[in-house]
Amino acid sequence: MLAEERRQQILEWIRKEGKVIAKDLSEKFEMSIDSIRRDLTIMEDQGLLKKTYGGAILNTPSPKVRTLPMPxxxxxxxxxxxxxxxxxxxxxxxxxxxxxxxxxxxxxxxxxxxxxxxxxxxxxxxxxxxxxxxxxxxxxxxxxxxxxxxxxxxxxxxxxxxxxxxxxxxxxxxxxxxxxxxxxxxxxxxxxxxxxxxxxxxxxxxxxxxxxxxxxxxxxxxxxxxxxxxxxxxxxxxxxxxxxxxxxxxxxxxxxxxxxxxxx
Structure with a gap:
């Protein structure tokens, strides 16, 4: 599988689930966790996601600097x-x-x-x-x-x-x-x-x-x-x-x- 194809599948997964776990991706693609994390780093640099210590989440917009207190x-x-x-x-x-x-x-x-x-x-x-x-x-x-x-x-x-x-x-x-x-x-x-x-x-x-x-x-x-x-x-x-x-x-x-x- 080409790297771009794999990253597209990762992106589709994260859009569906809201997050991905590096260990799960490693098992799915039969790759090392270090290789998966390199993929996630590239995708983060492209603004597609945000890396976490467990994997990655969707790259969501920043909240407003001032918001009303919740009731x-x-x-x-x-x-x-x-x-x-x-x-x-x-x-x-x-x-x-x-x-x-x-x-x-x-x-x-x-x-x-x-x-x-x-x-x-x-x-x-x-x-x-x-x-x-x-x-x-x-x-x-x-x-x-x-x-x-x-x-x-x-x-x-x-x-x-x-x-x-x-x-x-x-x-x-x-x-x-x-x-x-x-x-x-x-x-x-x-x-x-x-x-x-x-x-x-x-x-x-x-x-x-x-x-x-x-x-x-x-x-x-x-x-x-x-x-x-x-x-x-x-x-x-x-x-x-x-x-x-x-x-x-x-x-x-x-x-x-x-x-x-x-x-x-």
């Missing part, structure tokens, strides 16, 4: 398997007597069902929704950051919230954003970015929850530079190029396996 009914609905896997792995970093920050994004809310129940720790949050859920858990001491209530979101991010969070010292903060690149975590509003910077500043360890759909996208304003992140948790569908750029900034990147969440 809480969508934000806190059922998460995708890869998002749930990232949430679960993030929760596994919480240790005995830790003080941690958990924000109000959907993937942060997804951590709640995976939080440890067999030892005490403290959670600080700026999300009314998260505060309402964790206050019922006996092993968790919880604090809600105060400030102006917003109609569009249960998260509190104004100047009062920034002043209040600056008075704490936090062992680990779990951060995310609408976009994550080698430049940093970015978001749609200057207020949200300023609050994330304030949380990062008072935290000893910073863990970024980075599902593949956020990777490689730059939103309106950068909240913190990527080199301030200690650990990034993503999934195997994340852009290989973006991850390599981030790793060059000395950020430890770890992958969450969605197979680990089947029992939940």
């Amino acid at each position: 809480d009914s969508n934000r806190y609905g059922e998460s995708a398997a890869h998002q749930d896997a990232i949430s679960k792995k993030a929760a596994s970093f919480i240790n005995h007597h830790d003080t941690v920050f958990i924000g109000g994004a959907g993937i942060q809310y997804g951590m709640l069902k995976h939080l440890p129940t067999d030892f005490p720790f403290t959670v600080i949050t700026n999300s009314i929704k998260i505060a309402e859920d964790i206050r019922k858990l006996e092993n968790i001491t919880s604090y809600l950051i105060g400030g102006r209530l917003r109609f569009e979101s249960s998260g509190i991010i104004d100047t009062l919230a920034i002043e209040m969070i600056s008075k704490f010292t936090i062992d680990t903060c779990f951060l995310t954003g609408g976009g994550i690149t080698e430049n940093g975590i970015s978001t749609a509003t200057p207020e949200g970015a300023a609050f994330t910077r304030a949380v990062s500043k008072v935290s000893r360890q910073r863990i970024c929850l980075a599902p593949h759909e956020k990777m490689g996208h730059q939103m309106f304003v950068v909240s913190i530079p990527i080199e301030t992140i200690d650990i990034m948790i993503t999934d195997i569908e994340a852009s290989e190029t973006t991850i390599q750029h981030i790793q060059r900034r000395k950020v430890k990147v770890t992958f969450a396996n969605k197979q680990d969440t089947k029992e939940v």
Whole structure:
């Protein structure tokens, strides 16, 4: 089979399934994985797809730099398997007597069902929704950051919230954003970015929850530079190029396996 014919079949497969796995392509075409990945690199250079650590996905247009917040009914609905896997792995970093920050994004809310129940720790949050859920858990001491209530979101991010969070010292903060690149975590509003910077500043360890759909996208304003992140948790569908750029900034990147969440 000619290389162009093989690549056309790969493209047809990815258009049908939304993604391809390098191992599956290797078996289908009876080729080494390295040869398949060379094909995928050529196709990525042609703008036909985006390489991931597991294979490739369709090359989708970048989202707008500013988008309206999702309503809480969508934000806190059922998460995708890869998002749930990232949430679960993030929760596994919480240790005995830790003080941690958990924000109000959907993937942060997804951590709640995976939080440890067999030892005490403290959670600080700026999300009314998260505060309402964790206050019922006996092993968790919880604090809600105060400030102006917003109609569009249960998260509190104004100047009062920034002043209040600056008075704490936090062992680990779990951060995310609408976009994550080698430049940093970015978001749609200057207020949200300023609050994330304030949380990062008072935290000893910073863990970024980075599902593949956020990777490689730059939103309106950068909240913190990527080199301030200690650990990034993503999934195997994340852009290989973006991850390599981030790793060059000395950020430890770890992958969450969605197979680990089947029992939940």
